[in-house]
Amino acid sequence: MNKIPESGFLRLRQIIGNKQKGEQGFFPVSASTWWKGVKEGRYPQPCRSLGQRITAWxxxxxxxxxxxxxxxxNN
Incomplete structure (x- = not known):
């Protein structure tokens, strides 16, 4: 697993990984669990200032x- 950078931004696949490609993430949950957690306030809100179609944290x-x-x- 890669190390989290000191600063900067991470895309969703870097955070949760990609099971289909065998890539492990920093916080391995499914995408639906992640987005539910974001909506409920358990996980951080994304930063949308990177571009119209770019979601990153x-x-x-x-x-x-x-x-x-x-x-x-709680996670």
Missing amino acids: RAEDIRALIESASAGG
Whole structure:
């Protein structure tokens, strides 16, 4: 698994992985589970300022989510 960058942005497949291609993500849940979590506020909101058709999340937000989950927080 790759390391989360100090800053920058991550696309969804980098975060959750891609089981069909055998790629492991940083937070391995299904895409539908991820989007449900975003809607419910359990997962960070995407940053949509990158472009009209580009959805990405701040690396800092994903790192905080992983740290929270590993510390026993809700995921």
